[in-house]
Amino acid sequence: MQILKKEHAEMNAVHSPLERLSVMADVDMRAVNALILEYMQSDVPLIPKLAQYLIAAGGKRIRPLMTLASGQLFEADMSKVHYLAAAVEFIHTATLLHDDVVDESEERRGQKAANLIFGNQASVLVGDFLFSKSFQMMVESGSLDVLRILSEASAIIAKGEVLQLSTTNDLETTLDDYMKVIESKTAALFSAACEVAPVLAGAPEDQIRAMYDYGKNLGIAFQITDDALDYSANQEKLGKAIGDDFREGKMTAPVIFAIQEANKEERIFWKRTLENKVQSEGDFKTALEIISKHKALDQAMDLAQDYAEKAKNSLAPVRPCETKNILSELADFTISRET
Numbered sequence: 001m002q003i004l005k006k007e008h009a010e011m012n013a014v015h016s017p018l019e020r021l022s023v024m025a026d027v028d029m030r031a032v033n034a035l036i037l038e039y040m041q042s043d044v045p046l047i048p049k050l051a052q053y054l055i056a057a058g059g060k061r062i063r064p065l066m067t068l069a070s071g072q073l074f075e076a077d078m079s080k081v082h083y084l085a086a087a088v089e090f091i092h093t094a095t096l097l098h099d100d101v102v103d104e105s106e107e108r109r110g111q112k113a114a115n116l117i118f119g120n121q122a123s124v125l126v127g128d129f130l131f132s133k134s135f136q137m138m139v140e141s142g143s144l145d146v147l148r149i150l151s152e153a154s155a156i157i158a159k160g161e162v163l164q165l166s167t168t169n170d171l172e173t174t175l176d177d178y179m180k181v182i183e184s185k186t187a188a189l190f191s192a193a194c195e196v197a198p199v200l201a202g203a204p205e206d207q208i209r210a211m212y213d214y215g216k217n218l219g220i221a222f223q224i225t226d227d228a229l230d231y232s233a234n235q236e237k238l239g240k241a242i243g244d245d246f247r248e249g250k251m252t253a254p255v256i257f258a259i260q261e262a263n264k265e266e267r268i269f270w271k272r273t274l275e276n277k278v279q280s281e282g283d284f285k286t287a288l289e290i291i292s293k294h295k296a297l298d299q300a301m302d303l304a305q306d307y308a309e310k311a312k313n314s315l316a317p318v319r320p321c322e323t324k325n326i327l328s329e330l331a332d333f334t335i336s337r338e339t
Contacts, residue, residue, distance in 0.1 A: 016333055017326045017327075017329040017330040017333050018060060018062065018065070018330060018333060020326050021065050021068075021069055021323075021326055021327075021330070022061075022065065024069070024072070024322075024323065024326070025065060025068040025069060025072070028068045028071075028072075028078055028081070028082060028085075029061070029064070029065070029068065029085075031078075031079075031082045032064055032068070032082050032085045032086050032089070035082055035083060035086040035137065036055060036086050036089060036090070039086065039090070039133045039136070039137060040052065040055070040130070040133070042129070046118070046122055046126070047126055047129055049118075050097075050114055050118045050122055050123065050126045051093070051126055051129075051130060053114055053117070053118075054093055054096065054097065054114050055089075055093060061089065062222075063088045063089060063092050063189055063190065063193045064085035064086065064088050064089045064193070065085075066088075066190065066193040066194050066215060066218075067081060067084050067085040067088050067193045067194070067196060067197055068081060068082075068085050068197075069323055069326070069327060070193075070194050070195075070196075070197035070198055070211055071084075071085075071197035071200075071201070072323055073197075073198075073318065073319075073321065073323045073324065073327075074197055074198040074201040074203045074207070075201060076197045076198070076200045076201035077200065077201075080140065080141045080142070080143075080200060081196075081197050081200065083137040083138070083140040083141055084137070084138065084141055084146060084150070084196050084197065084200070085193075086134075086137050087134040087135075087137040087138050087150060088134075088150070088189065088192070088193045088196075090130045090131070090133055090134035090137070091130075091131065091134045091150070091153070091154055091157070091189060092189060093127075093130055094127040094128070094130040094131045094134070095127070095157055095161070095185075095189075097114060097115070097123045097124070097126060097127035097130070098123070098124060098127045098161070099161070100113040100114065100115050100123065101115050101120045101123050101124055102161065102165070131154065134150070134154075135147075135151070138150050138151070141196075141200060143199065143200055145199050146196045146199055146200055149192050149195055149196055149199065150192050150196060152192075153188045153189050153191070153192035156184050156188040157184060157185055157188055157189060159184050160180075160181055160182075160183070160184025160185030160186075160188065161184075161185055163177075163180060163181050163184060163185075164181045164185060164250070167181060167250075167251050168248065168249050168250055168251065169249035169251075169274055169275050169277060170251060170275070171251075171259060171267075171270055171271060171274060171275050173251035173256060174256070175253070175256050175257075177251070178251060178252065178253060178256055179220070182219075182220055182223040182224065182227075183216070183219075183220060185223075186219045186220070186222065186223040187215070187216045187217075187218075187219030187220045187223070188216075188219070189219070190215040190216060190218055190219030190222070191212045191213075191215035191216040191219060192215070193215055194211040194212065194214055194215030194218075195208060195211050195212040195215065197211075198211050206317045207317050207318055209317075210314050210315060210316065210317040210318055211314075211318070213310075213311075213314035214311050214314040214315055214327065217307045217308070217310040217311035217314055217331075218307075218308070218311040218330070218331055218334060220304075220307040221304045221305075221307035221308040221311060221331065221334050221335055222334050224253050224300055224301075224303055224304040224307065224335075225301070225304045225334060225335045225337065227245060227250075227252035227253055227254065227300065228252075228253065228254055228297055228300045228301055228304070229242070230242055230243065230244060230245045230246070230252070230254075231243075231245075231246070231254045231287070231288060231291055231297060232297055243284045246273070246274075246279075246283075246284055246287050247279065247284070249273075249274045249275070249277055251274075252300075253296075253299070253300035253303060254291050254296045254297050254299075254300045255270070255274070255287075255291070255296070257291075257294065257296035257299040257300060258270075258287075258290050258291045258293075258294045258296040261294040261296075262290070262294075266290050269283075269286060269287075269290070273287065301335065304334075304335045305335055308331040308332060308334060308335050309331075311331040312328045312331045312332075315327060315328055
């Protein structure tokens with residue numbers, strides 16, 4: 001695994017490519033935030049209250065930033081791109097609300113999961129509301145191609161969530177199975193977020209494909225890293241409880257690599273804790289020890305590195321500019337982050 005130098009990591013902490021994108025897109029992001037606030041309003045008080053609770057918690061807003069950056073890169077009509085970026089964020093927020101109900105999560109972005117405060121029914125229904133609002137914003141672009149791309153992404157995300165349900169608690173889950181899950185539930189929205197602006201701008205097909213491939217590979221690298229952080233990160237820095245994937249029996253890259261190398265005793269442990277869902281105090285620590293023994297985190301991060309490189313290489317057809325440079329750096333940053 002490529003280890004980034006300490007000086008580089010410290011520089012990223014202050015001048016990360018994500019922060020630089022945020023600065024470049026500051027005016028556009030203000031417009032996007034205004035649309036988010038406008039479209040979450042409802043005469044049913046619980047809807048804006050719950051939506052505001054999750055959105056106010058922050059988050060990196062990486063997906064709408066990708067849409068804005070792509071819009072600037074291809075000189076698209078930014079007044080329409082604002083609606084697409086807001087739609088992307090609404091789709092993402094809706095999936096978070098649904099995910100937390102399905103996963104019975106206790107924490108999201110450093111605070112209590114919305115479903116613990118407002119209830120599962122409200123979280124699911126407000127998620128549905130945000131999905132419907134995202135489609136209203138898509139229509140504002142006036143492009144059937146854009147509507148097709150984002151609606152297909154929404155369907156693929158839902159399919160990915162169902163696929164993950166079928167692999168949870170299943171020790172026979174393969175790396176290929178896992179990749180299909182993250183390509184659907186994470187990479188689909190990343191690729192759509194990067195693709196819609198060049199489509200709107202009427203960019204050449206090879207450059208539209210370049211942005212689609214960039215988003216897809218970046219999303220895969222992002223999710224593999226996120227799954228690795230669940231077994232290695234500091235809970236306070238990560239903004240969510242570490243070990244949730246283990247407790248929920250999710251089959252992610254670190255576990256899959258560890259199971260591939262497991263001896264008989266270790267396989268019995270994984271079967272009890274993940275497949276039979278019988279866990280006790282100290283089991284997560286044991287899981288960390290087994291994962292460390294087999295260097296499963298290193299294998300996971302090597303895989304993430306491969307996809308980060310693919311993301312950077314995907315940008316080759318795109319014209320040279322500062323935005324392109326930052327997007328390339330973002331691929332490396334994605335796998336070097338602590339949160």
